[in-house]
Amino acid sequence: MKGPPGAGRTSGPSVGERRRAGRGQDVRNRRAVDAGLLESVRETMMADAGAVTPSRVAAAVQATGKLLGTAGSLAAAERISAELNGLGPLQELTRDPATTDIFVNAPDSVWVDRGQGIERTPLVFDGEAQLRALACRLVAAGGRRLDDGSPCVDVRLAGGYRVHAVLPPVSTAGTLLSIRIRREKVFTMSELGAAGLFGPRLQIVLEKIVEHRLSFLISGATGSGKTTLLSTLLGLCSPEERLVLIEDASELNPVHPHVVSLESRHGNLEGGGEVDLGELVRQALRMRPDRLVVGECRGAEVRELLTAMNTGHSGGGGTIHANTATAVPARLTALGALAGLGPDAVRLQASSALDVVIHVERTPRGREVACVGIIGDGPDGLIVVPGLQMAAGVPGPAWPALAARLGLDPADLP
Numbered sequence: 001m002k003g004p005p006g007a008g009r010t011s012g013p014s015v016g017e018r019r020r021a022g023r024g025q026d027v028r029n030r031r032a033v034d035a036g037l038l039e040s041v042r043e044t045m046m047a048d049a050g051a052v053t054p055s056r057v058a059a060a061v062q063a064t065g066k067l068l069g070t071a072g073s074l075a076a077a078e079r080i081s082a083e084l085n086g087l088g089p090l091q092e093l094t095r096d097p098a099t100t101d102i103f104v105n106a107p108d109s110v111w112v113d114r115g116q117g118i119e120r121t122p123l124v125f126d127g128e129a130q131l132r133a134l135a136c137r138l139v140a141a142g143g144r145r146l147d148d149g150s151p152c153v154d155v156r157l158a159g160g161y162r163v164h165a166v167l168p169p170v171s172t173a174g175t176l177l178s179i180r181i182r183r184e185k186v187f188t189m190s191e192l193g194a195a196g197l198f199g200p201r202l203q204i205v206l207e208k209i210v211e212h213r214l215s216f217l218i219s220g221a222t223g224s225g226k227t228t229l230l231s232t233l234l235g236l237c238s239p240e241e242r243l244v245l246i247e248d249a250s251e252l253n254p255v256h257p258h259v260v261s262l263e264s265r266h267g268n269l270e271g272g273g274e275v276d277l278g279e280l281v282r283q284a285l286r287m288r289p290d291r292l293v294v295g296e297c298r299g300a301e302v303r304e305l306l307t308a309m310n311t312g313h314s315g316g317g318g319t320i321h322a323n324t325a326t327a328v329p330a331r332l333t334a335l336g337a338l339a340g341l342g343p344d345a346v347r348l349q350a351s352s353a354l355d356v357v358i359h360v361e362r363t364p365r366g367r368e369v370a371c372v373g374i375i376g377d378g379p380d381g382l383i384v385v386p387g388l389q390m391a392a393g394v395p396g397p398a399w400p401a402l403a404a405r406l407g408l409d410p411a412d413l414p
């Protein structure tokens with residue numbers, strides 16, 4: 001690919017793509033197509049701003065006058081459609097519904113996560129230019145620019161893709177891409193339970209947390225399933241409630257009749273027009289939310305969120321990156337520092353604003369809720385005391401207090 005082809009349609013695989021027999025065949029086809037022919041067809045397609053449809057590509061291939069035979073024409077048409085649409089050459093990797101992430105570290109280093117850890121794929125780009133052009137096109141499709149002036153960009157694309165791209169020299173090698181694939185479908189509680197995220201008793205505890213309007217944070221490492229669980233839990237909120245969701249890149253899609261979503265906006269090149277998460281929390285408070293949710297707390301907006309929760313907006317929540325439930329206080333303290341809050345201020349604010357931490361983990365058995373803890377003000381600062389610890393198989397020290405807050409009998413062990 002010689003230059004960024006501009007913002008293309010980001011849809012699912014085309015009919016042509018689906019027709020391809022397998023990944024190995026795709027890679028062979030890609031190499032079989034003549035580079036000069038590709039360039040000529042690409043130019044024809046880009047000369048017209050219309051949608052890149054398989055039939056337009058096929059006509060452009062025919063118009064080159066090259067005799068490719070049926071298989072060759074098909075391969076060329078498919079390759080060009082893939083380059084100009086969706087995730088380009090990476091689109092084929094999304095055909096496996098188990099794929100949740102794609103990472104490109106170099107033109108010949110493409111990796112996927114299909115639930116069994118990160119695996120290398122045989123997919124190879126023609127070179128750095130093709131990879132960089134794809135990154136620029138994807139970012140442009142998300143309404144932002146990727147260039148030397150803004151070499152690290154995170155965008156959300158139609159089709160449930162979240163794309164993060166980094167250009168050199170910020171990346172010490174070449175262009176880097178990290179793509180998260182979100183399935184449009186929202187899991188129900190029973191589906192998450194059946195997938196092993198929690199057992200029936202723990203399911204009741206999670207449902208009661210929503211029903212009793214406890215304020216919660218879902219913690220876990222990257223890709224542990226925090227956002228997925230949050231979407232499902234928000235679907236349990238009463239239909240009479242008004243949910244206001246605040247996110248950096250909109251991902252939450254709870255099944256609920258009354259949801260309002262706000263997404264932060266990055267500034268232009270001069271830094272103008274920025275609307276950050278903290279500002280969105282302030283705006284949301286004027287929108288009469290029954291539940292205020294910050295998709296992911298990762299910066300100074302923690303100050304506004306804790307303030308909101310301390311001023312009559314209970315029952316809300318969000319997600320936070322932390323390796324264990326007990327590491328959440330340290331994480332909150334660090335985020336509070338970004339907002340100019342000292343450890344004591346964070347301790348006082350968080351202990352009264354938040355009720356529970358639900359920690360999710362990826363284990364060799366799959367994703368699991370590992371701990372539900374009560375967050376509180378301990379003798380040495382903010383603490384999370386486990387109420388349920390799945391690995392230990394026994395209730396934690398805070399189980400009686402947790403059970404009491406959820407209207408459960410403490411003797412009725414999960």
Ligand SMILES: Nc1ncnc2c1ncn2[C@@H]1O[C@H](COP(=O)(O)OP(=O)(O)OP(=O)(O)O)[C@@H](O)[C@H]1O
Pocket residue numbers: 099100101180181182183192195197220221222223224225226227228229296319367
């Ligand atoms: N229980 C589950 N079963 C199947 N797939 C899941 C499950 N939970 C999450 N996933 C998938 O795993 C991927 C990561 O999930 P999710 O975005 O919820 O993680 P996260 O912890 O919020 O990640 P991040 O730290 O990047 O915000 C998504 O593609 C999601 O669809």
Ligand SMILES: [Mg+2]
Pocket residue numbers: 226227228296319
């Ligand atoms: Mg998330």
